[in-house]
Amino acid sequence: MEFNAPAGTNLFDQAKVVGKSTPRIDGPLKVSGLAPYAFERHDVAENQAYGWVVGSGIAKGRIASMDVSEAKAAPGVIAIVTSPDVEPLGKGMMCYAPLFGGHEITHYHQAIACVVAETFEQARAAAALIRTEYETGDGAFDFPAAKTGAVLSDDPETFGDFDAAFPKAPVQIDSTYTTPAETHAMMEPHATIAAWEGDKLTLWTANQMIAWSKTAIAKILGIDAANVRLDSPYVGGGFGGKLWVRADAVLAALGAKAAGRPVKIALQRPMIANNTTHRQGTIQRLRIGAESNGKITAIAHENWSYNVKGGDGEAATAQTKKLYAGDNRLIAEYCARLDLPEGNAMRAPGEAPGHLGLEVAMDELAIALDMCPIELRILNEPDAVPGNPEKPFSDRNLVRCLRKGAERFGWSKRAAPATRREGRWLIGMGVAAGYRGSPTTESAARVKLLDGRIVVETDMTDIGTGSYTIIAQTAAETMGVPLSAVTVELGDSDFSASAGSGGQWGASSSTAGVYAACVNLRRQVGDKLGFNGDTATFADGKIIADNKRFDLADAGHLSAEDSASFGSSQKDHDVGTYAAHFCEVAVDAYTGETRLRRMLSVCDAGRILNPLSARSQVIGAMVMSVGMALMEELVVDKRHGLFINHDLAGYEVPVHADTPQQDVIFLDTLDEVVGPLKAKGVGELGICGPGAAIANAIYNATGIRVRDYPLTLDKYL
Numbered sequence: 001m002e003f004n005a006p007a008g009t010n011l012f013d014q015a016k017v018v019g020k021s022t023p024r025i026d027g028p029l030k031v032s033g034l035a036p037y038a039f040e041r042h043d044v045a046e047n048q049a050y051g052w053v054v055g056s057g058i059a060k061g062r063i064a065s066m067d068v069s070e071a072k073a074a075p076g077v078i079a080i081v082t083s084p085d086v087e088p089l090g091k092g093m094m095c096y097a098p099l100f101g102g103h104e105i106t107h108y109h110q111a112i113a114c115v116v117a118e119t120f121e122q123a124r125a126a127a128a129l130i131r132t133e134y135e136t137g138d139g140a141f142d143f144p145a146a147k148t149g150a151v152l153s154d155d156p157e158t159f160g161d162f163d164a165a166f167p168k169a170p171v172q173i174d175s176t177y178t179t180p181a182e183t184h185a186m187m188e189p190h191a192t193i194a195a196w197e198g199d200k201l202t203l204w205t206a207n208q209m210i211a212w213s214k215t216a217i218a219k220i221l222g223i224d225a226a227n228v229r230l231d232s233p234y235v236g237g238g239f240g241g242k243l244w245v246r247a248d249a250v251l252a253a254l255g256a257k258a259a260g261r262p263v264k265i266a267l268q269r270p271m272i273a274n275n276t277t278h279r280q281g282t283i284q285r286l287r288i289g290a291e292s293n294g295k296i297t298a299i300a301h302e303n304w305s306y307n308v309k310g311g312d313g314e315a316a317t318a319q320t321k322k323l324y325a326g327d328n329r330l331i332a333e334y335c336a337r338l339d340l341p342e343g344n345a346m347r348a349p350g351e352a353p354g355h356l357g358l359e360v361a362m363d364e365l366a367i368a369l370d371m372c373p374i375e376l377r378i379l380n381e382p383d384a385v386p387g388n389p390e391k392p393f394s395d396r397n398l399v400r401c402l403r404k405g406a407e408r409f410g411w412s413k414r415a416a417p418a419t420r421r422e423g424r425w426l427i428g429m430g431v432a433a434g435y436r437g438s439p440t441t442e443s444a445a446r447v448k449l450l451d452g453r454i455v456v457e458t459d460m461t462d463i464g465t466g467s468y469t470i471i472a473q474t475a476a477e478t479m480g481v482p483l484s485a486v487t488v489e490l491g492d493s494d495f496s497a498s499a500g501s502g503g504q505w506g507a508s509s510s511t512a513g514v515y516a517a518c519v520n521l522r523r524q525v526g527d528k529l530g531f532n533g534d535t536a537t538f539a540d541g542k543i544i545a546d547n548k549r550f551d552l553a554d555a556g557h558l559s560a561e562d563s564a565s566f567g568s569s570q571k572d573h574d575v576g577t578y579a580a581h582f583c584e585v586a587v588d589a590y591t592g593e594t595r596l597r598r599m600l601s602v603c604d605a606g607r608i609l610n611p612l613s614a615r616s617q618v619i620g621a622m623v624m625s626v627g628m629a630l631m632e633e634l635v636v637d638k639r640h641g642l643f644i645n646h647d648l649a650g651y652e653v654p655v656h657a658d659t660p661q662q663d664v665i666f667l668d669t670l671d672e673v674v675g676p677l678k679a680k681g682v683g684e685l686g687i688c689g690p691g692a693a694i695a696n697a698i699y700n701a702t703g704i705r706v707r708d709y710p711l712t713l714d715k716y717l
């Protein structure tokens with residue numbers, strides 16, 4: 001079923017189930033420990049052995065030799081798979097560095113061996129007995145030093161003449177911001193159980209994108225995709241780190257083959273930062289020129305980042321293409337080549353650090369203009385995509401977000417910089433706007449009717465986001481049954497291929513796919529019972545058609561499959577989500593320590609399918625923003641080329657005490673273009689901007705502007 005704008009009035013506009021705050025249907029399983037995560041699937045395959053992954057001790061060079069004789073003789077060892085004995089695997093399969101195989105080492109903690117043993121402890125002990133000799137090569141690990149060699153990743157986006165307009169602007173800002181590398185730090189590590197039955201491979205794994213990853217694992221291992229099954233019903237967080245197959249899946253498969261029995265692997269926590277992907281650091285130069293009334297005349301955002309060969313940098317400029325008007329524009333992305341681990345998607349890749357540049361530069365501009373930063377943003381609200389007047393926004397309510405937030409947060413009480421003090425605490429408020437795209441992508445589902453009950457099957461994943469619940473709500477609404485009559489099965493590659501969880505496209509795309517399958521099922525019910533399923537009313541387990549009543553249960557057993565695809569209206573409009581973020585901080589006048597007091601995010605993301613789970617999404621994203629602003633940083637050892645603080649002891653993330661009060665407001669909006677439910681994603685919107693609001697609040701408190709993230713106390717002394 002193809003969906004094109006405008007959606008018009010539909011059953012969701014009178015919804016009884018969709019749009020209501022609904023506790024997660026998987027919640028009781030999760031809080032009672034009964035939702036099995038990949039490593040806990042003890043019952044799916046008998047005789048599971050344990051795999052331990054060995055990571056390279058150098059960042060660049062070659063394996064000269066590996067001696068596994070002692071390890072092989074260690075107690076409990078069943079098999080050892082070593083990199084030099086396998087052709088390089090995985091490069092180009094949605095990753096840029098090989099996942100395993102060969103002699104070449106391209107990054108620290110690249111997987112070089114997997115020891116399979118009867119117990120976890122035996123595998124770990126034996127792994128320590130492997131002797132590896134390396135030929136160490138020269139690598140480039142210093143991002144600021146490599147910046148001069150960076151090349152454009154794409155043609156710069158230019159409109160008007162920035163170079164001519166900027167020097168003429170009466171008020172100018174020219175600031176450079178740096179953001180560090182970051183790691184996903186999800187609760188559940190990458191984990192897989194692999195089992196072979198003849199040529200058939202099953203992976204019980206933690207993965208965001210089942211259909212992509214099924215294709216990828218088949219290509220990586222050189223087997224037929226029809227012989228591969230992935231199952232991922234529960235995922236303990238992904239944040240982009242589980243969009244692809246990683247070494248745990250590849251080595252569980254190879255280990256299981258070598259051992260002749262199922263093998264389970266959880267990637268060890270200290271391996272994750274260097275073995276898998278990370279969010280790359282950025283260096284962002286923002287130049288903004290304005291008239292003395294605040295109208296922006298020229299805006300340039302140049303961003304430098306890095307990656308391994310073949311990969312792009314962290315593209316921090318996307319929001320700058322959308323947020324503010326201004327005729328003369330220059331937006332450019334440069335990428336340097338480094339020998340650090342591969343950089344790749346982490347929650348709102350690009351925009352998350354991009355707001356830490358643009359939205360602080362806007363604050364600096366407001367101060368230079370002696371203007372309220374909210375009024376400055378409202379004054380520069382564009383009518384259509386800047387530089388592209390032919391492209392309207394599908395639905396954009398940023399101004400409403402800003403005004404509503406200002407009122408709710410008490411913005412009028414904001415004082416001049418460094419003027420509000422309570423004892424030793426300097427108090428400040430900050431604001432930032434937020435933008436994140438809301439793409440949709442094809443998504444299929446199968447819906448079964450079983451005597452009045454509904455079963456939904458799709459390979460969509462729930463990475464902690466609430467997919468189970470919003471899918472159940474969609475099916476209940478469309479089929480006219482209570483939520484309790486719906487069962488949702490997710491994450492199995494034998495089910496219809498969904499959009500998966502990424503880029504905050506999951507909610508709108510997967511529910512559209514379920515809706516399409518339900519429409520198909522309604523038609524089948526009508527054909528069987530003798531009415532037109534498209535025009536009948538389905539409610540409370542009954543159907544009213546042609547002034548007659550039917551029982552849904554009378555249709556017996558039926559099954560329908562369909563997919564949602566999204567038509568040209570998506571291309572004719574800019575479909576995005578918007579937010580206004582507010583923050584109040586207290587900064588210790590003597591130690592420079594920042595303590596958050598309050599945070600508020602006002603979100604504009606179309607219909608909110610489930611305000612309860614959406615709120616949780618935004619709150620979680622706000623917490624990650626606190627990390628980005630104040631504490632998170634993968635520290636690069638520039639001599640040896642690794643992230644040195646590669647575990648949760650050395651990589652600091654926020655805890656509850658760091659985020660005492662968070663508030664979320666959703667505007668009551670509908671996006672007629674995005675799809676049949678008129679709903680957009682929010683999971684990544686919430687990490688786009690709150691960090692900048694924190695930075696701006698610290699400036700308001702202290703009068704000191706630090707442009708180098710994270711904003712740790714030492715930088716204020």
Ligand code: MOS
Pocket residue numbers: 208238239240241243345346347348349501502503504
């Ligand atoms: Mo997201 S970074 O596409 O999981």
